[in-house]
Amino acid sequence: MFLACELFVPVQAAEAPVPATAVASAEMDQELVLIKDQLLNNKDEATRISAASVLLYKEDPIARALVLDALRQTENPLAQAAVCRALDRSRTDSRLLPNRGEFLQPLIDILGVVEDPGMAQLAAEATLMFTYDQVQAGLEGIAGDSQLPVTVRCNAIYALQLHPDKRAVLRLIALLEDPDGTVASAAGDALNSLGISFPEDAEGRRRAITALEQQGPEAYLQKRLVRSEADIRALRAAVLRWQEYHRSVLDEWYATLADVTAKSGFVGERLKTPEPEVRLWALDRLGELMRGTGKFKLSEETGKTLLSLLSSRNRQVRLKTAQLLARMGELNSAGRLLQQLKVEEDAEVRHEMFVALGSACYSASLESSPFKVPDEVRKETLAWAVRFLNETRPERAKSGAEVIRKLLTQNGLKPEELNTYLTAVAQRYEEATTEANPALRGDLLAVMAGLCAQQSVCRAQATREYSPLFEQALGDSVESIREVAVGGFISIDSAAALKKLRSSMVDDSSSSIRAKLMDLAGEVGGAEDLDLLATKLGTPGEGERAWQVMLKIFNRLGMDAIATWAGAIITSPLQDRLSTEQKLAYFVLVEQRAQGNSRADLLAESRRTIAGLCAASGDFKRAAEYLKLLEDAAATEGEKKGLLSDRLAVCLRWPNLEMACEIVSSRLLASDLTADDPVAQSIESFLAEPPSGVDPNALIKRLTMIKVTEPDGRPGWRELLQRWSKPVARAQESAETEEINN
Numbered sequence: 001m002f003l004a005c006e007l008f009v010p011v012q013a014a015e016a017p018v019p020a021t022a023v024a025s026a027e028m029d030q031e032l033v034l035i036k037d038q039l040l041n042n043k044d045e046a047t048r049i050s051a052a053s054v055l056l057y058k059e060d061p062i063a064r065a066l067v068l069d070a071l072r073q074t075e076n077p078l079a080q081a082a083v084c085r086a087l088d089r090s091r092t093d094s095r096l097l098p099n100r101g102e103f104l105q106p107l108i109d110i111l112g113v114v115e116d117p118g119m120a121q122l123a124a125e126a127t128l129m130f131t132y133d134q135v136q137a138g139l140e141g142i143a144g145d146s147q148l149p150v151t152v153r154c155n156a157i158y159a160l161q162l163h164p165d166k167r168a169v170l171r172l173i174a175l176l177e178d179p180d181g182t183v184a185s186a187a188g189d190a191l192n193s194l195g196i197s198f199p200e201d202a203e204g205r206r207r208a209i210t211a212l213e214q215q216g217p218e219a220y221l222q223k224r225l226v227r228s229e230a231d232i233r234a235l236r237a238a239v240l241r242w243q244e245y246h247r248s249v250l251d252e253w254y255a256t257l258a259d260v261t262a263k264s265g266f267v268g269e270r271l272k273t274p275e276p277e278v279r280l281w282a283l284d285r286l287g288e289l290m291r292g293t294g295k296f297k298l299s300e301e302t303g304k305t306l307l308s309l310l311s312s313r314n315r316q317v318r319l320k321t322a323q324l325l326a327r328m329g330e331l332n333s334a335g336r337l338l339q340q341l342k343v344e345e346d347a348e349v350r351h352e353m354f355v356a357l358g359s360a361c362y363s364a365s366l367e368s369s370p371f372k373v374p375d376e377v378r379k380e381t382l383a384w385a386v387r388f389l390n391e392t393r394p395e396r397a398k399s400g401a402e403v404i405r406k407l408l409t410q411n412g413l414k415p416e417e418l419n420t421y422l423t424a425v426a427q428r429y430e431e432a433t434t435e436a437n438p439a440l441r442g443d444l445l446a447v448m449a450g451l452c453a454q455q456s457v458c459r460a461q462a463t464r465e466y467s468p469l470f471e472q473a474l475g476d477s478v479e480s481i482r483e484v485a486v487g488g489f490i491s492i493d494s495a496a497a498l499k500k501l502r503s504s505m506v507d508d509s510s511s512s513i514r515a516k517l518m519d520l521a522g523e524v525g526g527a528e529d530l531d532l533l534a535t536k537l538g539t540p541g542e543g544e545r546a547w548q549v550m551l552k553i554f555n556r557l558g559m560d561a562i563a564t565w566a567g568a569i570i571t572s573p574l575q576d577r578l579s580t581e582q583k584l585a586y587f588v589l590v591e592q593r594a595q596g597n598s599r600a601d602l603l604a605e606s607r608r609t610i611a612g613l614c615a616a617s618g619d620f621k622r623a624a625e626y627l628k629l630l631e632d633a634a635a636t637e638g639e640k641k642g643l644l645s646d647r648l649a650v651c652l653r654w655p656n657l658e659m660a661c662e663i664v665s666s667r668l669l670a671s672d673l674t675a676d677d678p679v680a681q682s683i684e685s686f687l688a689e690p691p692s693g694v695d696p697n698a699l700i701k702r703l704t705m706i707k708v709t710e711p712d713g714r715p716g717w718r719e720l721l722q723r724w725s726k727p728v729a730r731a732q733e734s735a736e737t738e739e740i741n742n
Contacts, residue, residue, distance in 0.1 A: 036066050040079050046313070048078060052086035057095055064102065071106045077119055080110070084122035091129050104130055108138035111156055112148070120155035124162055132165035139163075140171050146180065154186040161190035169196065173209060195231075243277045250281055260296050264289060268302035276314035283309075283320045290327060303331050310340040315349060322352035329363030332371045338380055351396055354388055357381055358403030365410035382407055382421060389428050394440040397432075401425050401447040409456040418458050422451065422465045429469060438478045445473060445481065449488040463492050479510045486513055495524045506532050515545060522549040527561050529553060534568075538577030547582050554589055559597045562590055566602075570609065580617045584610060604630060611646075620654035645678030652686040655694050661702045668708055674716035687724055700725055 039051035055067040070079040084107075090097045103126070110123040127135050142148060142156035157175065160168040175187035250270070257263045267289065270282035286306075289296040298306075306328075309321040318340075325333050337357040344350040361381050364373040381403065388400030404421050413421075429444040448469065451462035466488065473485035486504075489497035498520050505517040518536075521529045530553060536546035554562050568574050569586050587606045594602035607626050614623035627647040634640040644663060651660040667679050674680065683699075690696045704721060708714050 032060070032063060032066065035063075039066075039070055039082060040076060045078075045082065048082035049085050049089075052079075052082045053089065056086055056090060056097060059098065064099070068102060068106060071103065072109070074114070077116070081119060081122050084110075084119075084126045087126040087129055088122070097129075100129060101134075104134060104138075108135070108142075111139070111159060112142050112152065114155070115149055115151040117151070117155065120152075121158060124155065124159035127159055128162060132163050132167060135159075135163070136167065139168075143171065143175060143183075144178075146178075150180060150182045153180075153183050157183070157186045157190050161193060169194065170209065246277065247281055250278070254285060260289065260292065264296060264299065264302065268299060268305060271302065271305045271309065276312070276317050279309065279312070279314070279317050280320060283317070283324055287324055287327075290324075298328065298331060306331070307333055307336045310336060310353070315346055318344070318346070319349045319352055322349060322356045326352070326356040326359045329359065329366075329369075332360070332364070333357075334360040334364060334373045334377050334381070338377055338384075341384065351388070351399065354384055354403070355399050358385065358399070358406055361403075362406035362410060365407070378407060378411065386421065386424050389424055394432075394437060394443070397428060397440055398443040401428070401444050405447045405450045408451060408458050408462075409453070411457070413458075415461060418461055419465075422458070422462055425451075426465060426469060438481060441473075442478075442480045442484050445469070445484040445488060449484065449491040452488060452491040454491075459492075467492065479512070482508075483510060483513050483516065486516055490516075490520055494520060498524055498529075502529065502532065505529070506535055511541070514542065518542075518545055518549050522552040525549065525553050527553070527557055530565070534574060537574060543577065544582075547578070547585075551585060551589065554586070559593055559599060559602070562593060563602055566590060566605070566609075580613055584613050587613070600633075604633065611650075615650050615653070620650050620656070623650045624654070624656075624659070641678055645682045648679055649682040649685065652682065652699070653691055655691060657699055657702050660699070661706060664703065665706050668706065668714060668717060672714045672716040673720060675720065680720055683720075683724070 035051050035054055039048055039055065042048050042051070052067060052070070055063045058064070067083055070076065071083045073080055087103055087107075090100075107123050107127050111120055111127075114120050114123070127139070139156050139159050143153050143160060145153065157172065160172055169191070172187045172190050176184050176191075178184045178187065254263060254266060257266055263285070267282045267285045270278050271286075273279060273282075286302075306321060306325065309317055310325075312318050312321070322337070325331065325337065334357060337353055337360060341350060341353045341357060344353055358381060361373050361378055363369055364371055365378075385400045385403040385407070388396045389404065391397050391400070404425060408418065408421060425444060425447060429441060429448070432440040432444060448462065448466040450456065452459050452466060456462065470485045470488035470492075473481050473488075476482050476485070486497070486501060489500065498517065501517055502521075505514055505521060508514050508517075518533070521533065530550055533546045533550050533553075536542045537550075539546070554565070565586070569578065569583055575583075587609045590602060591606040591610065594600075594606060607630050611623045611626035611630065614620070614626065624647055627643055627650060631640055631643040631647065634643055644667060648660055648663045651657075651663065664673075664679060664683075667673060667677075675684075683703075686699065687696050700721075704725070708717065711718070
């Protein structure tokens with residue numbers, strides 16, 4: 001806010017410094033009044049520091065007087081601390097701080113009177129904006145003044161410790177001899193923190209001091225830098241160990257909680273803690289709860305806490321919070337996200353906040369949403385979307401386009417407003433073409449396809465805008481671009497797309513495009529697509545897909561159209577391209593449709609084919625069932641006998657000798673069996689060439705056990721049994737003889 005104010009206020013010409021006492025009487029403009037109030041009275045530390053920073057860099061002498069006055073105000077330590085922090089940060093600011101020497105004495109004065117270690121530490125750190133030559137007299141004078149309180153002298157020792165100058169170290173060494181034990185001890189601690197240790201004897205100390213004095217400034221600074229880097233590494237390692245320990249304790253505690261409600265409450269409390277690492281842990285657990293069983297429901301309190309983390313000082317907390325909010329359609333976060341997006345300085349965090357904002361606006365636009373987003377927020381979001389769309393980084397441009405798609409497909413705008421955003425996407429696509437960025441072009445084409453989809457309220461205008469681009473992309477050399485272009489035409493009109501692109505279903509060099517068009521034929525295709533699809537049958541990787549699409553088309557066709565393919569399915573070349581399972585799927589479909597349309601001829605033909613396919617593939621049980629259906633529906637006695645014989649042959653090959661004997665028994669009930677009867681011929685074939693591993697004696701034994709009610713009336717059957725038994729008996733006798741000889 002202060003920086004914004006600064007941009008709109010004319011910069012006054014530099015004047016001579018104004019004494020602090022002049023501030024009260026000088027006339028201040030409204031902006032300075034506001035900034036002064038924020039510095040002196042605002043409860044938020046970050047706001048106070050920002051106010052101090054604004055005043056530091058203003059060339060207005062009244063502003064300088066205000067900040068100097070705050071630095072001297074011992075009765076307002078919060079304002080004093082804010083100025084010290086702002087001064088310390090000025091060391092890394094690219095802007096030049098004018099007249100910085102004006103702050104030297106006020107900082108030395110703080111160190112000379114303030115006993116509070118916290119305030120003194122801030123003042124000491126701020127003195128690093130000056131060279132040691134500038135602060136030497138003040139700091140060394142305070143540290144060595146025996147009339148000052150010990151705490152004040154120790155604060156000055158801390159300041160000496162901070163300055164990377166060997167003269168400061170020499171002064172600390174001298175203070176080791178100070179009569180006050182506390183001061184001497186503080187000097188020793190300061191030297192130890194710098195990695196400097198001295199012998200306790202006087203001679204040893206003199207040699208060490210001489211060696212230090214002989215070091216050049218660069219050599220001393222180099223050694224100090226090496227020690228500092230080592231200390232930093234050790235400190236970071238220690239921090240990581242403690243963080244890992246803390247996380248493990250949290251994990252163990254979390255694991256003991258019984259249900260989602262308890263875990264949600266635990267996580268919500270951890271989100272409120274000031275430690276960034278704990279907040280990050282809680283955000284991870286919250287994400288897990290959201291991906292869980294679906295029983296999780298975000299509480300109102302946790303929702304508020306989550307939104308407050310968008311302004312966290314920790315970058316990772318803000319980043320992870322934004323990523324989590326992008327998945328939370330139930331939380332009304334759009335307003336808060338937009339507010340933070342405007343002031344967010346980190347590019348990556350800003351991007352994630354924008355993505356979350358787009359998702360929030362989209363969720364609010366759905367009919368099921370319990371809340372709505374104001375039109376002003378939605379329009380500002382679209383403006384941000386255009387900004388991201390025009391960024392050079394592909395992932396951000398893609399995000400901008402995606403948000404435009406989400407907001408335009410749900411909520412209608414005026415045609416002229418729509419055209420602005422539709423054209424913006426098209427123009428960015430053209431720019432991506434010149435940039436030779438196929439990935440981004442594909443992403444943008446996919447967004448265009450989404451805007452042309454059936455559920456898009458702007459599909460008519462989007463279709464007019466993007467159809468030429470889809471047409472152009474069909475001839476692109478990049479496969480992924482052509483695939484998205486095909487998807488674009490499908491979004492506009494699937495039937496028209498199939499008609500336009502039918503030949504590509506088998507001719508296109510891209511397997512993914514062929515697959516997409518085959519799937520489209522499965523949805524809207526007709527009889528005219530079957531011949532093309534049939535050419536793909538049996539092709540590795542595509543044959544099964546083509547067949548499934550054909551089945552879908554068959555399901556939509558009339559009975560006569562389906563029947564025309566029956567012969568082709570069981571003759572070359574399709575017979576060789578199709579598996580038994582595929583052929584069965586077709587004839588089962590014919591059976592079902594024939595049954596529903598009372599087509600007895602097709603019903604019988606399909607069942608006969610199914611029985612034959614099942615028998616050929618070894619599914620004798622199913623083959624027998626279909627033959628029984630045919631037998632029951634047979635119109636003539638001769639047809640029944642033939643089907644009965646076929647069923648018997650299937651049972652013998654199965655082998656299911658019990659069912660085979662039942663068939664023979666039922667046949668004998670009707671009449672005698674002779675050698676020319678189809679049933680007898682089936683048995684003859686079995687005995688002549690029994691299946692591997694099947695003993696023909698087992699069948700003969702069962703046949704002889706069949707009870708005939710009128711034995712004298714079945715002479716043919718007795719003769720058959722006698723004839724069949726002789727070869728079996730001879731074979732059995734021969735086997736017994738061979739066994740005895742052996």
